[in-house]
Amino acid sequence: AQSVTQLGSHVSVSEGALVLLRCNYSSSVPPYLFWYVQYPNQGLQLLLKYTTGATLVKGINGFEAEFKKSETSFHLTKPSAHMSDAAEYFCAVSDGNQAGTALIFGKGTTLSVSS
Amino acid sequence: GAGVSQSPSNKVTEKGKDVELRCDPISGHTALYWYRQSLGQGLEFLIYFQGNSAPDKSGLPSDRFSAERTGGSVSTLTIQRTQQEDSAVYLCASSSQGGTIYFGEGSWLTVV
Numbered sequence: 001a002q003s004v005t006q007l008g009s010h011v012s013v014s015e016g017a018l019v020l021l022r023c024n025y026s027s028s029v030p031p032y033l034f035w036y037v038q039y040p041n042q043g044l045q046l047l048l049k050y051t052t053g054a055t056l057v058k059g060i061n062g063f064e065a066e067f068k069k070s071e072t073s074f075h076l077t078k079p080s081a082h083m084s085d086a087a088e089y090f091c092a093v094s095d096g097n098q099a100g101t102a103l104i105f106g107k108g109t110t111l112s113v114s115s
Numbered sequence: 116g117a118g119v120s121q122s123p124s125n126k127v128t129e130k131g132k133d134v135e136l137r138c139d140p141i142s143g144h145t146a147l148y149w150y151r152q153s154l155g156q157g158l159e160f161l162i163y164f165q166g167n168s169a170p171d172k173s174g175l176p177s178d179r180f181s182a183e184r185t186g187g188s189v190s191t192l193t194i195q196r197t198q199q200e201d202s203a204v205y206l207c208a209s210s211s212q213g214g215t216i217y218f219g220e221g222s223w224l225t226v227v
Contacts, residue, residue, distance in 0.1 A: 043206065
């Protein structure tokens with residue numbers, strides 16, 4: 001079975017500050033890992049994903065995440081927060097051995113950005 | 116179509132009534148997924164289709180919930196005898212084989 005834990009349901013940062021959203025996963029098979037963002041009253045948009053290869057993954061809007069197998073983590077970072085980054089962020093895992101299997105999501109982290 | 120399309124976008128129904136939610140996936144996508152998003156519950160996996168078959172129905176919360184997919188395209192999620200705890204956003208997503216999963220905007224269901 002797979003699961004995802006997002007530490008911190010709510011993170012607040014100042015504009016220009018580092019953004020760090022934490023995600024730990026549990027998986028008995030090689031995982032595929034994802035970060036999605038959800039703006040108010042909208043669907044989910046893929047930020048970035050890790051499947052195989054390079055463990056540091058760059059996504060849209062300046063976000064990146066690093067897959068650390070030894071720590072079972074896939075934390076999301078951005079060097080400098082913008083007001084437009086305020087949204088809910090979801091980490092997800094799927095079975096890397098079976099392409100197309102469903103994503104299992106964490107409960108989400110709401111990011112607030114203050115000026 | 117250009118993206119995953121869901122209808123209705125909003126639905127208010129009386130407790131005990133049946134509802135149908137429709138999902139039109141991205142053209143050519145063979146995999147289709149239904150999720151439920153409730154306040155404080157995050158995103159809950161309901162069911163997954165590969166073509167017209169559903170290899171994983173493990174997330175359907177009760178026998179009041181069912182889903183079908185016809186022609187390898189449109190899917191319908193049906194909730195019978197709705198209860199207030201069914202109030203949520205129902206999200207549909209689709210992907211090509213092994214490809215990125217794209218989500219629709221969701222159907223907001225309120226049971227009163």
